[in-house]
Amino acid sequence: MKIHYECFACAANQCQKIVEIGTEDLGLRKRGIIEAAKLMGRINEDSIPAVFDSEVFLGVYRVIGNDDPFKDYKELSNRLAEKVVSDIEKEKMDLRTALKLAIVGNVIDFAVGYSPERIGEDVGAMLGEELYVDHSDELFDRLGKAKILLYLTDNCGEIYFDRLFIGKLKEAFPHLKIYVAGKEGPIINDATVEDLERAGFEEFARIISTGTRIVGVPLDRVSEEFREVFGRADLIIAKGQGNFETLSEIKDDRVFYLLRAKCRPIARELRVPQGSMVCMRAM
Template identity: 60%
Template sequence: MKIHYECIACAVNQAQKIAEMSTEDVVQRKKAMLFIAKKLGEFFNEDSVPATDGGRLFLELYEFLRNDDPFEEYKRLSTELARDVVSDMGRVNDLKTALKLAIAGNLIDFAVGYDPRKAEEDMLRLASGELYIDHSNELFSELENARSLLYLVDNCGEIYFDRMFIERMREEFPGLKVYVAAKEGPIINDATVEDLREAGFDEIAEVVSTGSKLPGTPLEYASPGFLRLFERVDVVIAKGQANFETLSDLKDPRIFFLLKAKCTPISRELGVPKGSLVCVRGRY
């Protein structure tokens, strides 16, 4: 997906949040925002992918602010919250409900301005509704015949819902070899391979790095090892907006995008109302 017109202002608003998360000092924040004003034009053009080029800009801002993880405390809080919510829910027997909860878990996403305290209530409500586009039957049918699944996670916190979904899939499709990929290092509130290990993913899957800190899965920045894995797996589940932004142009039918359309560009791209939950196959 290429940038839509709203992506420029959104990137600047996110940069402001990064500055606010990094320092209480308004003088430093002002220097950071003037740095963004100077740099912005270098990062965006007609063909920019918002997650990739926004992410590159944010990493430069991290360097400018000398802070390699401004969202550390926020991620800790959202991790605690998600762990509590998942633990309270107990076992979810239905595979489709587990899928919907994994999508709903995507709303623990501070980068686009959500309050995590509303998360539990909203997730249960969301998971009780219908998906606006629902290719989950196709996904489950592909998984019946698949030998391998690559699961691309999105944010911290949310990964506890992913783990619940993956555990259910492993019970349903016992022959499936599952790889779970996260970022090489911290960027906004995205989960890293370290976060996956802390959440016990080693016990249920093979944890891999995309080879990059950038949001989503921009293949041009991925490691050769990740690329080989990506090419040979049978099914890919890609969580969240950034994975959609970076992989949708492949039109790859192996990929199923699971996300909540939180912003206008994503909902315009998918042709769904803002706020919709979707499980959409890559060829569409």
């Protein structure tokens, strides 16, 4: 997905949050923002928001001297989500509900203004919502025939819902070899390989790094190891907007997107109402 007109102000607002959360020093905040403005001046009509934004954010991190401004927020998200998931009755849960929970988990995204305290109360309400696009029958059908699944995670917090879903996938498709990918290092509130290790994904899957801190799956930046797994996978489950933004450019029919269309550009691109939850095969 190439940038839409709303992506610029959204990135600028995220940069402001980054400097506010990243330093108390007004002078450093200002230097960070000036760096953001300079880097954002390089935008062009083919820029992919996830990639472009990540480069800007990492530039701001460097200038303000904080390599992980969302550290506390991410820890809070993980702690809260782990608790919410542990309170859920998992024994009799079917695969479809677990898939939906994995999408519901995608709302836990500080970067678009979500407060983690509301996780618990919102989960119940959202589970009652229908998926606006639901290709889960096809996904499960194809998972029955697949040997290798690559699961691309998105945010901290959310990963505890992913773990629940992946556990159910492993139960339903015990033959499946599952790889679960996280970022190489901190970028906004995305889950890193370290977060995945701490969340205990190795119980069901092999944890791998995308090899980059850039959000999503920028295929020209990922590691050789990741590219190799990406090439071998029979199916790819891509969580969240960042993975969609990067993968939608390559039109790979092994990909299923699981996400909530939080912003207008994503909703416009997917041709769904803003706020919709979807399980959608790549077009």
